[in-house]
Amino acid sequence: MVTQRTPLIAGNWKMNLDHLQAIAFVQKLSWSLTDVAHDFEQVEVAVFPPFTDLRSVQTLISGDKLELRFGAQDLSQHESGAYTGEVSGAFLSSLGSHYAIVGHSERRQYHGETDAEIGAKAAAAVKNNIVPVICVGETAEDLAEHGPSAVPAGQLREILTSLTPEAEIVVAYEPVWAIGSGQAATPEQAEEVCGVLREVIAEGLGDDAAAATRILYGGSVKSDNIASFMRETNIDGALVGGASLQLEEFVRIVQFKKHVGV
Ligand code: 13P
Numbered sequence: 001m002v003t004q005r006t007p008l009i010a011g012n013w014k015m016n017l018d019h020l021q022a023i024a025f026v027q028k029l030s031w032s033l034t035d036v037a038h039d040f041e042q043v044e045v046a047v048f049p050p051f052t053d054l055r056s057v058q059t060l061i062s063g064d065k066l067e068l069r070f071g072a073q074d075l076s077q078h079e080s081g082a083y084t085g086e087v088s089g090a091f092l093s094s095l096g097s098h099y100a101i102v103g104h105s106e107r108r109q110y111h112g113e114t115d116a117e118i119g120a121k122a123a124a125a126v127k128n129n130i131v132p133v134i135c136v137g138e139t140a141e142d143l144a145e146h147g148p149s150a151v152p153a154g155q156l157r158e159i160l161t162s163l164t165p166e167a168e169i170v171v172a173y174e175p176v177w178a179i180g181s182g183q184a185a186t187p188e189q190a191e192e193v194c195g196v197l198r199e200v201i202a203e204g205l206g207d208d209a210a211a212a213t214r215i216l217y218g219g220s221v222k223s224d225n226i227a228s229f230m231r232e233t234n235i236d237g238a239l240v241g242g243a244s245l246q247l248e249e250f251v252r253i254v255q256f257k258k259h260v261g262v
Contacts, residue, residue, distance in 0.1 A: 005214050006041070007230065008170065008237035009254045010133065011244025012048045012073065012101060012218075022053035023060055025247065030066045032251045040067040044237075045254050047244070048073050048101055048133075051087055058096045071099025071133065074107060077120035089128030100125045101239075103135045103159065105176045115155050119162030126167040133170045133239065134159055135218070136197070140177040148175075148189055149196040156197055160204035171197055171215045172239040178219025180242060187225075190217045191232035198234050223252035227259040 017025055026047060033045065046069040049057055057070050076086035092100060102125065103118035122132040136159070138151035152173055163169065173193050178185050185193075194215045202210035217229050218239030229235050243249045 005236045006044050008044045008214050010046045010239050012241050019053045019056040022049050023056050054095050069098040072097050073101050075100045077124045089124045089130055093128040099131045099133050101133045115158035119159040123162040131168050133172055135172045135174050137174040137176050149193045153196050153200050156200045165205040165209045172218050174218035182220050184220035184225050187228040187232050194234035223249055226253045226256045230256050
C-alpha cells in the first residue's frame with residue numbers, strides 16, 4: 001500500500017515581523033490563498049512566527065477559522081521551572097501551536113545546540129502533542145569532507161533515539177550552505193539525501209514511520225525551483241525562509257501544483 005503524505009509548505013519567518021506585522025501578513029496570506037482557491041487538503045500550509053507573535057496569530061487563525069497552521073521556531077526541552085528565557089512545549093500547546101521547529105542550523109550555530117538536546121526538544125514537543133519539525137543538514141565543509149548525506153543522516157540517527165515510532169514527526173533537510181545563499185541544492189542531490197534520511201527513519205522507528213513521515217527540503221526555495229523539488233519521490237514539502245516573507249512569492253510556492261510539469 002502506498003502511503004499518501006500530504007505535502008507541507010512551511011514558512012520559517014526567523015526573527016522577522018512583529019505581532020502587528022504578523023497579523024497583517026497572515027490575514028493577507030489567507031485572502032490570497034482564498035483568491036486562488038487553495039485546497040488545504042491537497043497542500044498543507046504552516047507559518048512559523050517569532051514567539052511574541054504566536055498569540056496574535058492564534059487569535060486570528062482560530063477567530064476567523066482559517067485553515068492555516070502555525071508553529072514555534074524552537075521550544076525548551078524542559079516542562080517548566082528555572083530556565084530563564086525558555087518557552088515550554090506545554091505553553092505552546094495551550095496556544096494551539098501545531099508544530100515546533102527543533103535543531104534549525106541557526107540554533108546549532110549560534111546557540112551550540114547538540115543532537116542530544118535537539119532530541120530532547122523533539123521529545124518534549126511530542127509529549128505536549130506538538131509535531132516537531134526536526135532540522136538536519138551539512139555545512140559546506142561537511143559536504144567537502146563527508147559528501148552530502150553522512151552528516152545529516154548521523155544527526156537524524158542520534159535525534160531519533162529520543163523518539164518512539166507512534167510519534168508524528170516532520171524532518172527537514174536543510175543544507176547549511178543553501179540557506180539564504182540563493183544557491184539551492186539540486187533536486188537530485190536533495191532527493192539523494194532525503195532518501196537516505198527516510199532509510200534512517202526506517203532503521204530508527206520502523207518502516208511504517210518511514211513511509212508516513214514527511215521530509216521537507218529547505219534552503220533557497222523559490223517559486224521557480226519548488227516544482228523541481230516536489231517532483232522527487234522522497235521530498236514532501238519545503239521549509240522556506242526568505243521567500244516566506246514575500247507574500248506573492250510564498251503563495252506561488254504553495255501553489256506549486258499549478259506550475260507546469262508537476
Ligand atoms: P532560506 O529559504 O532563506 O534559504 O532559508 C531556509 C531556512 O533556513 C528555513 O528554515
